[in-house]
Amino acid sequence: MKNNKVVEATIKSIMPSARDIRIPEICGSQKSVCITDSDLGKYVHKFNHRKLALKNALVAGMLNSVGVPVPRVGVYEYHGNWVELYPFVHGKTLYECVGDGMPEESIRNVYGQLAEMFARMDKVNFSLIDGYKYSHVGQVTLSTVTDVNNAFMGNIYAGAVWMLNRGRAENRGLYHCGMTPKNVVMADNGRVAALVDMDEVAIADKNYAFSMMAAKYQQFGFNISDLMDVYENISGHELNRRRVKMMCDITNVGKRVMWAVSQHKNSKSH
Numbered sequence: 001m002k003n004n005k006v007v008e009a010t011i012k013s014i015m016p017s018a019r020d021i022r023i024p025e026i027c028g029s030q031k032s033v034c035i036t037d038s039d040l041g042k043y044v045h046k047f048n049h050r051k052l053a054l055k056n057a058l059v060a061g062m063l064n065s066v067g068v069p070v071p072r073v074g075v076y077e078y079h080g081n082w083v084e085l086y087p088f089v090h091g092k093t094l095y096e097c098v099g100d101g102m103p104e105e106s107i108r109n110v111y112g113q114l115a116e117m118f119a120r121m122d123k124v125n126f127s128l129i130d131g132y133k134y135s136h137v138g139q140v141t142l143s144t145v146t147d148v149n150n151a152f153m154g155n156i157y158a159g160a161v162w163m164l165n166r167g168r169a170e171n172r173g174l175y176h177c178g179m180t181p182k183n184v185v186m187a188d189n190g191r192v193a194a195l196v197d198m199d200e201v202a203i204a205d206k207n208y209a210f211s212m213m214a215a216k217y218q219q220f221g222f223n224i225s226d227l228m229d230v231y232e233n234i235s236g237h238e239l240n241r242r243r244v245k246m247m248c249d250i251t252n253v254g255k256r257v258m259w260a261v262s263q264h265k266n267s268k269s270h
Contacts, residue, residue, distance in 0.1 A: 006081065011036060011045050013078040014085060019044070035088060042088035044071070048199070050082045051133045052055045052143060056198035057084065058129060062174060063201065066120045070176075070193045070201075089194040095181035104220075111217050112230050114179050119209060119235035122150045126174035126203050126209060137177050137202040137209075138162040144199060164247055165205040167240075175209035176201045180216055211247035218248050 011018050017039035020174040024035050032047045048056070057073040064070060071086035092100070094110055129135040141161045146154030152252065176183075180199030210231065214224040228239050 005172070007034060007047070007173075010047075010078045010081045014045070014076045014083060015040070015043065018045075022214045030130045038059050044084075044086050044088050044196075046084040047143075048082055048084055049134075049143065052140070052199060053082045055129065055132060055134045057226065058132075059174065059201040060123050060185070060198050062126075062128065063121065063176070063195075066123045068117050068120050068176075069192065070198065071194060071196065073198060079186075084170075084198070089185045089196065091187050091193045093182055094186055094231075096183040097186055098181060104222075106227075107220060109190065110186070110192060110221065111213075111227055114213055115186065115227055115231040116234055117192070117195070118179070118213065119231055119237075120173065121175050121209075122173055122235055122237065124174040126172070129174070130203060135203050137165060137204040140199055160250075161208075164208050164250070167205045167207065167243075171206045171240075172203060173209075174201065174208055175204050175206065177204050177209045177212045179213040202253070206237075208222060208241045208247055210239055211251060214244060215251040216250040219252060223250060224244045 008021055010032065011021055015036065015038050018036040018061045020037045024033060027241055030068050034047075036043055036045060037174060043134045046053075051074045053073075057075045060070050060073040064072065076083050076085060094102075094107075098107065126135075134140055138158050138161045142158035144154075145157045162209045165194075175194055178197055179195060183195055183197045183200070185194045185196060210228070214227050217227050219222050224245065225241070228241055228244060232238055
């Protein structure tokens with residue numbers, strides 16, 4: 001995150017009535033998001049790279065067009081600082097709900113909803129952004145991991161993601177590759193209110209993108225074959241189950257490594 005004076009000046013230039021500028025309690029590893037109150041309501045301000053922010057605004061509209069609930073993103077610039085702006089989605093994240101003791105059956109139900117949304121993503125015409133910078137998941141991984149860790153780690157993980165996304169052309173699509181509990185906002189009625197973090201929406205191999213969602217389902221101790229059944233029954237399309245299971249295992253190992261590296265980096269900075 002940029003220094004406080006720059007953050008405040010940038011946000012005030014976009015929304016003059018903004019007040020109580022704060023980092024959310026549940027924040028991503030980049031810590032680039034602020035929440036503010038204003039005369040217009042509660043808003044999210046996400047500082048980002050210019051082309052990544054512009055991509056995010058575009059893909060948010062594309063997902064909305066097929067009925068996937070994501071915030072409508074506006075993009076603004078102030079003195080070279082690029083910010084995504086969208087209304088705050090009220091509700092708890094799935095991460096918080098699980099921490100509060102959400103029953104296993106309710107968690108399964110949420111993932112059933114996510115599998116249904118994933119099936120809707122199959123319908124997006126991704127050719128509209130193919131070739132655009134940050135349109136492919138490998139490019140997003142390179143940017144994100146480099147920002148959080150360093151360029152060396154970024155290149156390693158981006159290379160691995162490119163390899164995992166090799167496959168048949170008909171399996172490519174525009175998917176949210178970060179449908180994790182921290183990016184799923186729940187309504188009080190148990191329905192998914194929104195998916196957030198448009199950085200993670202990119203052109204990807206269907207099996208890879210599905211495994212990014214299923215990996216956490218596996219961590220909860222559930223059988224990912226059940227989740228694949230839900231998706232295939234809704235969409236009428238088959239997944240490469242062997243690839244999905246293999247990539248879930250790789251993802252969960254990779255996340256443990258990244259967590260360890262991040263903890264080591266934080267300990268050295270204190």
